[in-house]
Amino acid sequence: MTSPDSHVRPLGGVRVVEVSSFVATPLCGLTLAQLGAEVIRVDPIGGAADVNRWPLTDDGTTSIYWTGLNKGKKSVTADLRSPDGQALVQRLVTESGSGGGILVTNAGGRDWMSHDTLAALRPDVITLELLGGSDGTPAVDYTVNAGLGFPLITGPLDHDGPVNHVLPAWDVVCGLYAALAITAAVRHREQTGVGSRIRLPLADTALSIAGTLGYLTEPQVNSQSRPATGNDVYGTYGTDVVTADGDRFMLVALTGRHFRDLVRITGTEAVVDSLQQSLGVDFSAESDRFTHRAVLNALFGKWFADHSTDEVAAALAGSSVLSQRYRSFDEVVASGELARNPLFAELDQPGIGRYLAAGLPASFDGQQYFVGPAVPLGADTP
The missing domain is CATH 3.40.50.10540 (Crotonobetainyl-coa:carnitine coa-transferase; domain 1)
Known part of the structure; x- marks a missing residue:
């Protein structure tokens, strides 16, 4: 190689x-x-x-x-x-x-x-x-x-x-x-x-x-550290959902466009508009999406629970929502994507x-760098 x-x-x-x-x-x-x-x-x-x-x-x-x-x-x-x-x-x-x-x-x-x-x-x-x-x-x-x-x-x-x-x-x-x-x-x-x-x-x-990422800065300037959030992404909208087949997807809506697409594919426009008005929030803002993630998780989660994995995958593929189905290492290899x-x-x-x-993840001028196998222990001893 x-x-x-x-x-x-x-x-x-x-x-x-x-x-x-x-x-x-x-x-x-x-x-x-x-x-x-x-x-x-x-x-x-x-x-x-x-x-x-x-x-x-x-x-x-x-x-x-x-x-x-x-x-x-x-x-x-x-x-x-x-x-x-x-x-x-x-x-x-x-x-x-x-x-x-x-x-x-x-x-x-x-x-x-x-x-x-x-x-x-x-x-x-x-x-x-x-x-x-x-x-x-x-x-x-x-x-x-x-x-x-x-x-x-x-x-x-x-x-x-x-x-x-x-x-x-x-x-x-x-x-x-x-x-x-x-x-x-x-x-x-x-x-x-x-x-x-x-x-x-x-x-x-x-x-x-x-x-650098703020974990040690928050206790210094805010007098408290970051809370645990489970599988919810801190400071924005991101969570895991379960399909009708029992598969899980990770979803991340970093931008307003991502969030609008998530609302669209789940058919929850009217409910989300009503939530914004009743809560006095704007879900185009990351902070509001994160603060009220529990109600949003419940709302979106129902749509995913009612649809098959294939239906979910097709809907997400046709949107800008950042997503991926949770897979095992076995599944990654079996998918053929390494080849x-x-x-x-x-x-x-x-x-x-x-x-x-x-090989090396970075390519130089379109060229991928590989090295040969590990040699037997001590093979080059003088």
Whole structure:
């Protein structure tokens, strides 16, 4: 699985050494590899703690998780507790050409691969250390999220207690921030000849996003945090509905046009006009739609409950309402849309077989970037 590049990829000529495990750091390396960098993942002999992480193939021999995050990388193993193994990592980082001298790791706190140690061997070295807590204490996505507030406003309104997310969102965001930071540091070094010491805590990534989106600003300026809203979208009109067949759709009416179309397809014009007059509101305003969402949910919900899934899908398709039927991962794959999307191409992954794997989501000049399969652990060890 290769990309028929007509030009050098954006990070062609860049070489990155990755000493990592789990999600954020490997995702950083994968993203850099998709952009054209040569990425060498270094693991302890036998693999890091994530080498057999679930999901596994049915025979239990290969980690689908590990191979997915390590596509397109070289793999080196070494005894990282021995002087020889440590010296090998130092050479991989510092003795490469002008595009090298880059280390990304979440295994910090080791003097032998600290920024100062590597900078003594190569002054223009770039190091990025991913940490857990803001103070450097250990933390993972799920503990960071628990301490931030999101689980307490996630889940059904009648559920008493926190609801964790399934997607490791902060790991993903942190990994992408790490790739951006490395790209910026490479640009800075090209302009100035100076390396960079980059520190990126997972907790700070989550705090930054939560602050930017207002979750941490509301308690400061309004003296109270955002309430839980279940499946209703905060601050606008969006909710889930159930069809006569028992299927669920997510609906979002962000604009006045979306809302008017939702009223039209449900045949509720007269009732909605009457509601506006009796409540003294204007449903063309997002705030009014959100404030009175309970009565609107009941009104629209009846129409969806009285119509089949096919009827609902046809009506929504003929409107501007933002919508999607809730589907399982099995349904997404069975639909055939992966094969129709140029983001996916067939990958022959040793230990797993052939399947459709995603490339870089961004295309450059109409070109999608793919990388090859994950090589066996230690395949490139000198």
